[in-house]
Amino acid sequence: KNEVEQSPQNLTAQEGEFITINCSYSVGISALHWLQQHPGGGIVSLFMLSSGKKKHGRLIATINIQEKHSSLHITASHPRDSAVYICAVRSEETSGSRLTFGEGTQLTVNP
Amino acid sequence: EAQVTQNPRYLITVTGKKLTVTCSQNMNHEYMSWYRQDPGLGLRQIYYSMNVEVTDKGDVPEGYKVSRKEKRNFPLILESPSPNQTSLYFCASKGRDRGHGEQFFGPGTRLTVL
Numbered sequence: 001k002n003e004v005e006q007s008p009q010n011l012t013a014q015e016g017e018f019i020t021i022n023c024s025y026s027v028g029i030s031a032l033h034w035l036q037q038h039p040g041g042g043i044v045s046l047f048m049l050s051s052g053k054k055k056h057g058r059l060i061a062t063i064n065i066q067e068k069h070s071s072l073h074i075t076a077s078h079p080r081d082s083a084v085y086i087c088a089v090r091s092e093e094t095s096g097s098r099l100t101f102g103e104g105t106q107l108t109v110n111p
Numbered sequence: 112e113a114q115v116t117q118n119p120r121y122l123i124t125v126t127g128k129k130l131t132v133t134c135s136q137n138m139n140h141e142y143m144s145w146y147r148q149d150p151g152l153g154l155r156q157i158y159y160s161m162n163v164e165v166t167d168k169g170d171v172p173e174g175y176k177v178s179r180k181e182k183r184n185f186p187l188i189l190e191s192p193s194p195n196q197t198s199l200y201f202c203a204s205k206g207r208d209r210g211h212g213e214q215f216f217g218p219g220t221r222l223t224v225l
Binding site: 033035041042043044045048086088098099100101102103104 | 144151152153154155156159167169170199201203213214215216218219
């Protein structure tokens with residue numbers, strides 16, 4: 001079993017829909033990252049969370065440390081949100097720059 | 112502009128021919144890392160560095176070397192590349208500031224080893 005599991009692996013939505021991507025992990029963590037990988041391959045950091053909730057524009061990320069679970073929500077989805085979304089965790093036992101990644105969720109938003 | 116640069120962006124080489132992929136950041140970041148991305152396996156960390164002259168192995172270090180002689184540069188060295196090192200490689204950096212913890216990624220280097 002991977003340390004970081006994402007669901008779903010693939011997600012297709014219609015423009016305007018509310019989207020949720022889930023990330024579960026099995027180790028104690030000091031931080032969790034959400035990343036976005038564009039169709040061209042470039043990777044952008046969206047959020048880093050250690051507790052609670054963060055919001056940036058139409059994106060919301062939440063984390064429940066006790067349940068070892070995080071969600072990424074996209075409100076009013078748009079075709080330009082089509083990308084791979086990747087969850088990554090930093091274990092409590094490792095140093096500040098060692099990350100373990102989920103396999104990613106491929107999101108397609110149709111107009 | 113704050114950025115991480117990698118060179119080359121694309122490289123086709125042959126087994127056994129030593130190569131270096133350069134990585135440079137202009138944000139005075141302490142932390143730098145190298146990752147490889149493969150279909151079905153996602154991103155995996157190869158090596159990371161917490162500061163100048165401080166490096167450590169990630170999850171898949173075999174066949175790779177790194178050095179951190181200057182804060183801005185973190186080259187990835189393949190002494191004797193093999194076909195199983197064909198992959199998409201990303202360099203990333205992060206400051207010690209815990210406010211956001213954002214990782215900045217380079218544009219990627221697509222390596223093919225024949």
